[in-house]
Amino acid sequence: MFASLPPIVLLSLSVSSAALAIAAVSGVPLGARLVLQPLPGQRWIVLLIYTGMGLPPVVVGLFVYLLLSRSGPLGWLDWLFTPAAMIAAQTVIAWPLVVGLTMTAVEGVDPALRLQLRALGANPTQVMWTLLSEAWPGVLAAIIAAFGSIISEVGAVMLVGGNIEGRTRVLTTAIVLETRKGNFELSLALGGVLLGLAFLSNFLLLRLGRGIVR
Numbered sequence: 001m002f003a004s005l006p007p008i009v010l011l012s013l014s015v016s017s018a019a020l021a022i023a024a025v026s027g028v029p030l031g032a033r034l035v036l037q038p039l040p041g042q043r044w045i046v047l048l049i050y051t052g053m054g055l056p057p058v059v060v061g062l063f064v065y066l067l068l069s070r071s072g073p074l075g076w077l078d079w080l081f082t083p084a085a086m087i088a089a090q091t092v093i094a095w096p097l098v099v100g101l102t103m104t105a106v107e108g109v110d111p112a113l114r115l116q117l118r119a120l121g122a123n124p125t126q127v128m129w130t131l132l133s134e135a136w137p138g139v140l141a142a143i144i145a146a147f148g149s150i151i152s153e154v155g156a157v158m159l160v161g162g163n164i165e166g167r168t169r170v171l172t173t174a175i176v177l178e179t180r181k182g183n184f185e186l187s188l189a190l191g192g193v194l195l196g197l198a199f200l201s202n203f204l205l206l207r208l209g210r211g212i213v214r
Contacts, residue, residue: 049099065159080160098142108135148202
């Protein structure tokens with residue numbers, strides 16, 4: 001098992017990093033836009049986003065599974081039981097967290113700054129990015145929270161990935177497998193690797209965030 005650990009760690013990182021990147025690139029600007037330019041039915045949109053923040057991962061996995069199954073609307077992609085399906089599921093889990101917590105962070109910025117920027121002639125895009133820079137600690141917390149939720153989840157990736165050795169097995173699904181086999185020492189060791197990986201990834205995200213602010 002330990003001989004196959006590096007590919008498992010690499011796949012865990014690549015899947016979660018790709019999902020986080022998609023969720024952050026699309027979710028951070030949207031979260032800011034929803035604060036600065038409310039849409040019709042804004043309350044319902046916010047309610048849906050907050051509901052999505054608490055979705056059980058296994059429900060997300062079931063939803064993505066049905067979408068990607070051969071009889072599903074996206075079955076032609078042939079993604080089921082591949083890393084692409086795992087990325088899709090983790091993106092769905094991370095995206096509401098990024099959007100919702102970004103909204104909260106931007107709402108916390110002094111409203112006077114928004115008025116000042118508009119008085120100086122800033123266009124909506126300039127206002128948005130300036131407020132995001134002011135709210136960056138909260139936005140970074142949103143990204144870190146999203147990463148933590150997906151790097152440690154098991155239900156969705158198990159459903160859509162299948163836990164196939166050498167193809168879709170990640171740390172969380174490997175822990176479940178070894179626990180079912182009674183290999184508790186190995187499960188604990190894999191859990192330690194997962195915790196260390198989450199700690200290191202969050203440390204790097206914090207360092208990157210501070211570098212961007214500076």
